[in-house]
Amino acid sequence: MPDPILRVTGLKKQFPGVQALDGAGLDVYPGEVMGLIGENGAGKSTMIKILAGVKQPDEGIIEVKGQAVEIPDPIASQALGISVIFQELNLIPNLTVSDNIFVGRELRRSRFLIDDNQSRKLTRELLGQTGLHINPNTRVEDLPLSQRQMVEVAKALSIHSSLIIMDEPTSSLTGQEVERLFEIIKRLTGQGVAVIFVSHKLEEVFQICDRIHVLRDGKDVGTKPASQLSHDEVIKMMVGRELGSLFVKEEAEITEPILEVENISSHAGIENVSFSLRKGEILGFAGLVGAGRTEVMRAVFGVDERTAGTIRINGKEVNIRTPFDAIKHRIGLIPEDRKDQGLILEMMVRHNTTLPGLPFFFPNGILKERKEYDITRSFIEKLSIRTPSQEQEVLHLSGGNQQKVVVAKWLALEPRILILDEPTRGIDVAAKKEIHRLITELAKDGVGVIIISSEMSEVLAMSDRIVVMHEGRKKGELERGEATQEKIMEMALRTTQEELHHAGRAE
Ligand SMILES: Nc1ncnc2c1ncn2[C@@H]1O[C@H](COP(=O)(O)OP(=O)(O)OP(=O)(O)O)[C@@H](O)[C@H]1O
Ligand SMILES: [Mg+2]
Numbered sequence: 363m364p365d366p367i368l369r370v371t372g373l374k375k376q377f378p379g380v381q382a383l384d385g386a387g388l389d390v391y392p393g394e395v396m397g398l399i400g401e402n403g404a405g406k407s408t409m410i411k412i413l414a415g416v417k418q419p420d421e422g423i424i425e426v427k428g429q430a431v432e433i434p435d436p437i438a439s440q441a442l443g444i445s446v447i448f449q450e451l452n453l454i455p456n457l458t459v460s461d462n463i464f465v466g467r468e469l470r471r472s473r474f475l476i477d478d479n480q481s482r483k484l485t486r487e488l489l490g491q492t493g494l495h496i497n498p499n500t501r502v503e504d505l506p507l508s509q510r511q512m513v514e515v516a517k518a519l520s521i522h523s524s525l526i527i528m529d530e531p532t533s534s535l536t537g538q539e540v541e542r543l544f545e546i547i548k549r550l551t552g553q554g555v556a557v558i559f560v561s562h563k564l565e566e567v568f569q570i571c572d573r574i575h576v577l578r579d580g581k582d583v584g585t586k587p588a589s590q591l592s593h594d595e596v597i598k599m600m601v602g603r604e605l606g607s608l609f610v611k612e613e614a615e616i617t618e619p620i621l622e623v624e625n626i627s628s629h630a631g632i633e634n635v636s637f638s639l640r641k642g643e644i645l646g647f648a649g650l651v652g653a654g655r656t657e658v659m660r661a662v663f664g665v666d667e668r669t670a671g672t673i674r675i676n677g678k679e680v681n682i683r684t685p686f687d688a689i690k691h692r693i694g695l696i697p698e699d700r701k702d703q704g705l706i707l708e709m710m711v712r713h714n715t716t717l718p719g720l721p722f723f724f725p726n727g728i729l730k731e732r733k734e735y736d737i738t739r740s741f742i743e744k745l746s747i748r749t750p751s752q753e754q755e756v757l758h759l760s761g762g763n764q765q766k767v768v769v770a771k772w773l774a775l776e777p778r779i780l781i782l783d784e785p786t787r788g789i790d791v792a793a794k795k796e797i798h799r800l801i802t803e804l805a806k807d808g809v810g811v812i813i814i815s816s817e818m819s820e821v822l823a824m825s826d827r828i829v830v831m832h833e834g835r836k837k838g839e840l841e842r843g844e845a846t847q848e849k850i851m852e853m854a855l856r857t858t859q860e861e862l863h864h865a866g867r868a869e
Contacts, residue, residue, distance in 0.1 A: 392524070393555070395571045415435045488517075644813060664688045716774060
């Protein structure tokens with residue numbers, strides 16, 4: 363056995379009210395993929411930030427290639443051959459892709475001249491390796507989340523590290539992009555590079571990791587070869603008790619239509635989409651990334667302007683022009699991108715939870731702190747949000763716990779129609795099960811629920827009916843009993859007569 367590239371022992375880190383790491387350790391060898399797994403708030407990102415030189419440990423030893431080291435800052439981390447893809451992406455939105463990749467270590471023609479041509483050329487090559495064919499001069503803010511994630515990967519590749527750490531690198535990637543990333547990982551490990559891989563998607567973890575290390579409450583539960591573990595065993599290590607891996611949907615009574623959408627179109631590329639949702643029903647939206655599912659919901663919710671079509675709620679036509687109109691009609695939308703649309707990170711958990719509801723909870727403008735407190739407490743319990751107090755700034759919660767606050771905030775409004783766009787992204791298996799349970803409870807109370815998820819198994823398990831979309835159009839619907847992954851894909855990709863007709867006319 364060669365020496366480990368990285369050996370961490372007895373790592374401790376305390377934040378006010380939280381022992382994030384409590385003696386954790388880890389060994390990683392050249393050429394292996396080590397899965398770092400644990401519940402939301404287990405300490406994964408904290409360990410990674412310490413290795414990246416972003417945070418300093420209170421105690422512990424870090425050895426790189428057999429030498430004890432200090433990592434006072436990110437430059438020291440890079441110099442040790444470590445590169446990190448952070449969970450909350452670290453790109454600078456208003457810089458170009460190329461500038462982001464080389465920021466801080468610009469290629470130079472001379473002491474004073476930055477070699478832009480060379481940077482662009484290298485950027486193109488690096489992007490090519492990740493399968494991203496975009497102009498290196500594109501500003502990062504103009505890219506969708508999945509492409510930003512790939513830019514981070516390209517940046518990590520440019521550093522030629524011996525250890526690459528990826529903190530939930532696939533959370534916004536499509537299936538195809540994930541495959542591409544895995545090819546890159548295999549190529550790197552073939553060259554002796556070691557990879558630490560963090561993900562809540564256990565299928566992926568088993569697909570790519572050689573060994574799995576589980577953290578719980580900042581402590582090591584153990585390390586084992588992936589081949590010697592089952593899903594259920596990993597889950598048990600994570601949560602410390604048996605937990606059936608999947609939630610079984612309970613039947614709710616489905617009654618009259620609550621939302622009817624007819625022939626809506628928007629500038630975001632959706633065309634003539636119609637569907638209806640009944641009380642007590644869970645309606646899944648399936649399709650490839652880019653199929654327009656998010657855009658349909660944005661049009662319904664008044665985020666994007668509708669260019670055509672009508673919306674009826676409880677049989678009455680309504681005019682929704684802004685999200686506020688939508689909220690007044692008791693529609694809730696849990697958006698896919700929590701950082702941009704979901705939360706005010708500098709505000710405390712309680713205010714984030716109750717903020718959109720204030721005009722509704724307290725219609726005469728008088729704030730009842732007790733009520734605010736109680737609402738928040740009930741959601742912290744229901745969703746097991748890990749926070750030292752309601753007063754904690756959301757910024758300081760782990761990624762998955764931030765996502766839970768987004769969910770809480772919309773549930774607190776007690777919507778009659780609830781749209782969930784990737785509600786369990788970044789959420790650990792135990793909490794995911796809780797969210798699925800909450801969704802079915804809402805349906806039982808007569809709420810109409812729409813769920814979009816890139817995890818086909820989630821859509822199939824939760825939905826009473828599934829709408830399949832492709833390129834901004836609805837391709838069809840499947841009932842719960844008849845829907846399978848194959849049928850959905852077939853429907854998403856089949857060209858309809860109407861499209862052939864359109865294509866014929868366009869020529
Ligand atoms: N800057 C901070 N201030 C206060 N508490 C913090 C800070 N950073 C992390 N924590 C807390 O430390 C604990 C560990 O967080 P960490 O981000 O390491 O979890 P994680 O395992 O990455 O979880 P997730 O799967 O949700 O990303 C959490 O309870 C979190 O709230
Ligand atoms: Mg994390």
